[in-house]
Amino acid sequence: MDKGVKRILKxxxxxxxxxxxxxxxxxxxxxxxxxxxxxxxxxxxxxxxxVSGHFGALPFIVGTLITSFLALLISFxxxxxxxxxxxxxxxxxxxxxxxxxxxxxxxGIPSVxxxxxxxxxxxxxxxxxxxKFGILPYGVGILTASLILSIMIIPYTSSLVTEVLKLxxxxxxxxxxxxxxTRFEVIKKVILPxxxxxxxxxxxxxxxxxxxxxxxxTMVIGNRNAIPHSLFAPGNTMAxxxxxEFTEATENLYLSSLIEIGLLLFVITVIVNYIGNxxxxxxxx
Amino acid sequence: MKWRLIKDKLFKYSVILFAFAVFIPLAxxxxxxxxxxxxxxxxxxxxxxxxxPGEEGGGILNAIAGTFILISLATLMAVPFGIMTGIFIVxxxxxxxxxxxxxxxxxxxxxxxxxxxIIAYIWVVLPTGKFSALSGAVALAIMMLPIIIKSxxxxxxxxxxxxxxxxxxxxxxxxxxxxxxxxxAALPSIASGVLIxxxxxxxxxxxxxxxxxxxxxxxxxxxxxxxxxxxxxFKYAMSPYDDWHRIxxxxxxxxxxxxxxxxxxxxxxxxxxxxxx
Amino acid sequence: MKDRVLEVKDFSAGxxxxxxxxxxxxxxxxxxxxxIMGPSGxxxxxFIRCMNRLHELxxxxxxxxxxxxxxxxxxxxxxxxxxxKIGMVFQRPNPFPTMSIYxxxxxxxxxxxxxxxxxxxxxxVEDSLKKAYLWEEVxxxxxxxxxxxxGGQQQRLCIARALAVKPEIxxxxxxxxxxxxxxxxxxxxxxxxxxxxxxxVMVTHNISQAARVSDYIAFLYLGELVEYDKAxxxxxxxxxxxxxxxxxxxxx
Numbered sequence: 001m002d003k004g005v006k007r008i009l010k011x012x013x014x015x016x017x018x019x020x021x022x023x024x025x026x027x028x029x030x031x032x033x034x035x036x037x038x039x040x041x042x043x044x045x046x047x048x049x050x051v052s053g054h055f056g057a058l059p060f061i062v063g064t065l066i067t068s069f070l071a072l073l074i075s076f077x078x079x080x081x082x083x084x085x086x087x088x089x090x091x092x093x094x095x096x097x098x099x100x101x102x103x104x105x106x107x108g109i110p111s112v113x114x115x116x117x118x119x120x121x122x123x124x125x126x127x128x129x130x131x132k133f134g135i136l137p138y139g140v141g142i143l144t145a146s147l148i149l150s151i152m153i154i155p156y157t158s159s160l161v162t163e164v165l166k167l168x169x170x171x172x173x174x175x176x177x178x179x180x181x182t183r184f185e186v187i188k189k190v191i192l193p194x195x196x197x198x199x200x201x202x203x204x205x206x207x208x209x210x211x212x213x214x215x216x217x218t219m220v221i222g223n224r225n226a227i228p229h230s231l232f233a234p235g236n237t238m239a240x241x242x243x244x245e246f247t248e249a250t251e252n253l254y255l256s257s258l259i260e261i262g263l264l265l266f267v268i269t270v271i272v273n274y275i276g277n278x279x280x281x282x283x284x285x
Numbered sequence: 286m287k288w289r290l291i292k293d294k295l296f297k298y299s300v301i302l303f304a305f306a307v308f309i310p311l312a313x314x315x316x317x318x319x320x321x322x323x324x325x326x327x328x329x330x331x332x333x334x335x336x337x338p339g340e341e342g343g344g345i346l347n348a349i350a351g352t353f354i355l356i357s358l359a360t361l362m363a364v365p366f367g368i369m370t371g372i373f374i375v376x377x378x379x380x381x382x383x384x385x386x387x388x389x390x391x392x393x394x395x396x397x398x399x400x401x402x403i404i405a406y407i408w409v410v411l412p413t414g415k416f417s418a419l420s421g422a423v424a425l426a427i428m429m430l431p432i433i434i435k436s437x438x439x440x441x442x443x444x445x446x447x448x449x450x451x452x453x454x455x456x457x458x459x460x461x462x463x464x465x466x467x468x469x470a471a472l473p474s475i476a477s478g479v480l481i482x483x484x485x486x487x488x489x490x491x492x493x494x495x496x497x498x499x500x501x502x503x504x505x506x507x508x509x510x511x512x513x514x515x516x517x518x519f520k521y522a523m524s525p526y527d528d529w530h531r532i533x534x535x536x537x538x539x540x541x542x543x544x545x546x547x548x549x550x551x552x553x554x555x556x557x558x559x560x561x562x
Numbered sequence: 563m564k565d566r567v568l569e570v571k572d573f574s575a576g577x578x579x580x581x582x583x584x585x586x587x588x589x590x591x592x593x594x595x596x597x598i599m600g601p602s603g604x605x606x607x608x609f610i611r612c613m614n615r616l617h618e619l620x621x622x623x624x625x626x627x628x629x630x631x632x633x634x635x636x637x638x639x640x641x642x643x644x645x646x647k648i649g650m651v652f653q654r655p656n657p658f659p660t661m662s663i664y665x666x667x668x669x670x671x672x673x674x675x676x677x678x679x680x681x682x683x684x685x686x687v688e689d690s691l692k693k694a695y696l697w698e699e700v701x702x703x704x705x706x707x708x709x710x711x712x713g714g715q716q717q718r719l720c721i722a723r724a725l726a727v728k729p730e731i732x733x734x735x736x737x738x739x740x741x742x743x744x745x746x747x748x749x750x751x752x753x754x755x756x757x758x759x760x761x762x763v764m765v766t767h768n769i770s771q772a773a774r775v776s777d778y779i780a781f782l783y784l785g786e787l788v789e790y791d792k793a794x795x796x797x798x799x800x801x802x803x804x805x806x807x808x809x810x811x812x813x814x
Contacts, residue, residue, distance in 0.1 A: 002459040006376075012366065013373035013382050016434075019427070020389050023396070026407050081303030089300060102307050108544045109314065110488020112515045113537045116522040117314050120530065151310045182293035212397020214491035215515075219522065239399045239491070246403070246495045262403045266396060273395030379621060450616055451656045451720070455727060456646035457673035465673055469660035 024266075031260035033253055042260060048225040048241075050249070055257035057264060059227045063235040064265070066142055066228065067217060068210040071149035072157075072203060078150075079157035079206075080199075086158070087165030088187065107155035115219030118148045123220060135232050140222035143231040148216050157206040164198030164283070165191065198283045204276030208269050214239040238265040322538025325531045335501050335517075341528050345536055347503050351418065351511030355497060356483060358422030358507060363429035364479055370430070371437025371475075372463070387438065394431035401427050402492030410496060418504075418511040421497030425489060429482040436478025440471040477555035484547035488540055490515035514540045565592035567730060567761050568613065573627035575605075575612050576785075577620060582608045584785040585627070590731070590778075595753060595762045597772040597793070600782035601808060606765045609782065610733045613763065614648040615641040631730070646674070649724035650733040654740050655716035657708040657723070664704040666719055667691060670727035686726050693759065694722035695752050714745025718752065725759070732756070734764035738771065750775050769809060773797055781805045 028035075034042060034055060045056015082103060090096045119140075127139035168191050176186045192199075222234020223244055236244070238261050249255040329344045336343030370386065377383040401424045409420035444467050452462040468475075490513075493499075498510040499520060514536050521533035568590035576582040582605040590596050598606045611617040612625055615636060628635045636644045649670075657666045667687045671678055678686070687704065691697040696718040700711070708719050717737060724732050734753070738746040753762055753775045766772050772779055773793065780790040781802070789796060789805045800806045 005460040005463070009369060009373045010377065010380075010382070012369040013377065013380075013386050015366075016370045016373075016386050016430075017382065017389065020393060022408075023401075023404050023427075026404055027400070030403065030407055078303050078306055081300045082307065084300045085304035089297065099304055099307070102311050104548070105315075105545075106307065106311055108484065108548055109541060110490070110515055110544070112488060112490040112518050112522075113318070113541065114314075116518055116533055116537060117317060119522055121313070121317055154307060182289055184293040184296040185289070187296070208395050212395075212399065214397065214399045215519065218491075219519070239397055242399050242403070243491055243494055246406070247498075259403055259407075262400045266400050269395050269397055270392055273391065277391050445656075447652055447654050447656045448658065450619070450650075450652060451658065451723075452669075452673055453619060454614060454616060454645055454650035454652075455670040455673055455723065456642045458642055461673045461675065465669075466658055466660075470658075472660075 027259060027263040027266055031256055031263045033256035034260040037253060038257075042257070043264070046227060050245075050251070050254050053251075053253055055253070057238070057257075057261050059225055060236050060238040060241050060261060061264070062227050063142065063221070064211055064237040064239070064268075066231075066235075067146045067149055067221070067237055068207055070143070070146035070231075071153060071210050072207055073150075074146060075150035075154045075157060075206075076203075079154050079161060079202075082154070082158035083161035083165055084187065087162040088183075088191065091166075103155040103158055106151065107159075109152075111152065111213060111215040112219075114148055114152055115216035118144065118216060118220040122148065130232055135230075138222055138232065138234050140220050141232050141234045142221065142228050145217045145221040145235075145237075146231075148220055149210055149213055152213065152216060153206045153210050156209050157202050160202035160205060161195075161199050164195045164202060167198070167283075168194050197279055201276045201279035201283060204272055204279065208273040208276060211269050211272065212239055212265060214243050218243045238262075318534065318538050318541060321531070321534035323535075325535025326538065330532070330535055334503060335532075338524065338526060338529070343532070345512075345514065345517050345532060347500060348512040348514045348517040348536065349539075350503060350505065351497065351500065351516075352487070352513040354418050354505065354507065354511055355421050355425060355493070355513055356487065358418060359425035359429055359486060360479070360483060362422065362426040363433055363482065366426075367430050367433030367482075368437050368475060371434045371441065374434070374438050375441040376463075390431045390434050390438075393427070394435075397491075398424070398428055398489055399491040399494075402494060402496055405492060405496045413508065415508070416496060416498035416510040418497055418507045418509065421493045421511070421513070422507075424492035424496055425486045428486050428489065428492070429479075432482035432485060433475075433478055436481070437471070437475050440474040440478070441467065443474075444470055473555050477551045480547050480551045480555070484544045484551075487544050487547070488515050490519050494519075566590070567592045567632065568763075569628075569630040569633075571628040571630065573609075573612070573625070573629060574785075575608055575617060575623070575625035577624070578622040582785050583612070583625075583782075586782075586785075586787045588780060588787060588790050590761060590763055592761050593757050594777040595757050595764065595775050596778040596780065597776035598763065598765045598780045598782055599767065599769065599772050599808070602767060604782045605785040606782050607735055610650075610735060610763055610765050613731070613733055614645045614650055616645075616650065642674075646670070646727055647729050648731045648733060649727060649729040650735065651717065651720050651724055651737045653736045655713055655720055657711075657716050657719050659707065659709055661707070662705045663700050663708045663711075663719060666708050667722050667726050669723055690722040690726040691719075693725050693756065694718045695748065695755075696722055712745065714741050714748060717741060717745070717749060721749075721752065721756075725756075729760060731761045731763060734762065736765055736767065739767075746771070769797075781808065783808070 042057055044058050046058050047054045047056050048059060082099060085099055086096055123139035123144060126144050127137045130137040172190055173186055176190045217237050218240035221236060221240055223236050224234040225236055228235035242258050242262055246258055249258055331344055332346055333344035334347050374383045374387045405420045405424035409423050410416055448466055449462055452466045493513055493516050497513055499512045499516045500510040504511050518533045518536050521529035566589045570586055570588045573586045574581055574584050600606050608617060613629060617623050658669060664687050667690050668683050699715060708716060738749050776793040779793045779796045781788045783804050789800060789802045
């Protein structure tokens with residue numbers, strides 16, 4: 001009996017790896033038509049025109065990178081503040097619990113609800129602001145998507161960074177305090193240098209999250225298949241164009257091009273996550 | 286000298302200020318959800334099917350049933366596979382396969398959900414020729430897998446060797462030790478991992494867009510399209526009808542309530558049930 | 563005159579390329595308490611873990627030589643059969659945390675897939691707990707989990723669990739080292755009493771404990787069996803210098 005059970009478990013292990021390999025193979029296989037037709041040019045092709053059958057992914061790659069990095073940038077001071085709050089200033093107690101529950105709640109809200117709220121409440125506000133500044137008042141657009149996205153990744157970055165901050169040995173901090181340093185100086189001179197690679201890892205993992213985020217972005221980015229010329233312009237990300245157009249893609253090449261965008265998105269997120277996990281692993285040893 | 290202390294204070298207050306800033310979006314979202322959501326909820330909301338566009342009233346019974354079917358199917362697929370893979374990774378940790386599998390779990394977790402939607406589309410929708418609950422559940426199951434595998438892996442690593450030795454010293458073999466000693470001790474914590482994975486996929490929309498697809502009618506057949514709460518929220522949100530927006534607020538409220546309950550259940554119930562080792 | 567239960571013949575064992583037990587030969591006598599003593603790292607725990615083949619659960623473990631149980635080499639038998647005949651109690655009390663006291667006692671049966679009637683089970687549980695001096699303390703809470711018991715009670719529960727499958731030998735691996743003096747005294751008393759039912763082989767680093775309970779003492783040093791004899795002989799007139807040095811506290 002033991003041999004049989006062990007064999008079944010081994011089989012499951014292999015099956016798991018086959019599943020992963022299957023995902024990669026499926027994406028490559030599905031993109032084959034598009035890869036054959038456009039080659040590497042797909043990546044920097046600026047035109048996305050289902051009618052004429054020209055497909056280039058650059059507008060979506062640009063849209064994805066801009067929204068993700070912008071979201072990371074906007075959320076960073078807030079995530080850092082929460083991490084310092086929970087990992088350094090108020091490690092325990094009621095206020096820590098409250099902040100923690102708040103970020104947990106933010107993390108629990110589904111993407112589609114963020115998108116819905118963004119569309120109903122946030123977009124009109126953006127529109128008013130844009131009108132005030134004399135910008136074409138779409139409401140939706142790159143900046144709107146980035147702002148919503150930044151709220152969504154705060155809990156993710158902050159929980160990762162909090163863990164990292166808690167790893168700083170207390171004797172290191174005590175040594176600095178013993179020399180008369182203020183808390184700010186300890187954070188600046190001891191904690192941040194000690195944790196910077198861990199924080200970087202947290203940022204990478206959060207970036208991986210943001211890159212693949214679909215629903216909220218799809219609902220507020222405006223869905224225009226061109227390279228955005230300003231932060232207020234509508235655009236599209238790799239994830240959002242798949243979400244929007246996949247069911248409409250009746251032609252083989254169109255579908256294949258969308259799958260290739262999926263493949264590119266897969267490759268980018270895998271690389272970003274891999275780097276993040278590698279840093280974390282080296283860090284925690 | 287003075288300036289150092291002022292800087293210290295200044296920094297502390299800005300940390301507090303920025304940390305508390307998360308309450309602004311949270312409060313705004315929750316306020317809208319509750320104020321607009323509760324108003325949409327009544328008996329009809331849970332028991333009726335949607336009305337045609339433009340008509341007032343109707344409910345989301347189709348989506349509630351669909352969500353239930355999708356989650357059940359996905360759980361059914363992911364739980365046994367995930368737990369067994371977790372056991373494999375821990376008990377065969379010396380093998381290359383197990384090492385690689387353990388490493389790949391993180392990769393799998395990082396794959397955007399929309400990409401898994403494409404996978405389920407090619408694996409299930411294309412061969413069967415139609416959108417279905419099954420295809421949506423496949424995508425969701427792949428999303429649940431890494432969470433279940435990781436929680437199994439971490440739990441089993443915590444089970445001390447001396448417990449297994451006690452079992453072996455009584456003459457029990459690998460299988461009985463696993464099923465009667467190791468898994469019972471690990472169960473509460475694995476179960477909480479499963480609950481977390483369910484709450485993680487309950488609001489998932491992207492991979493369902495072109496798999497489960499949506500269905501305005503009540504359908505319990507796994508091989509036909511079904512609706513789900515997140516899909517309904519998306520569809521109604523993007524529509525121009527105020528009444529559909531109202532229903533979308535209601536659905537958002539119910540969905541978040543469900544996720545919240547799952548999270549609280551995991552936090553309080555299962556942390557108490559955890560086996561003392 | 564003496565009944566041999568276990569016969570160790572030119573036995574070595576270790577991990578990887580490190581030999582921890584070196585060419586040990588000795589006999590264990592029936593219904594006697596045999597203590598294996600020696601400074602820490604002398605291989606005593608590895609040695610008794612070989613006796614019920616738990617040693618080989620470690621992936622780098624190896625062994626050479628024979629251990630005969632009633633004349634049969636245990637390494638030629640199914641390890642499961644060996645472990646049913648040679649039970650073990652560990653350094654740390656390890657009752658199964660998910661099972662009640664009752665289920666812990668009969669775990670040896672359930673874990674082997676043996677079905678028993680309610681009466682049989684009741685009888686085994688009562689018998690074993692009585693033999694382990696635990697019955698009076700737990701008879702009203704048999705169906706509660708064993709985790710509320712004190713360390714000493716938990717250890718006696720583990721002894722009851724080992725006794726329940728009616729083994730020929732019970733191995734005690736420093737079974738009192740995690741307990742307080744009072745709980746230790748109770749278990750020592752129990753060990754002396756138990757030899758009417760089973761043969762006991764125990765590892766201890768506590769000389770006075772070995773003196774109090776053993777009939778035979780083996781002294782192991784750096785994996786070698788230095789001296790093996792009746793307890794009082796070893797304790798009063800050790801033949802080897804190293805034994806004497808150990809007994810007088812020259813190494814720990």
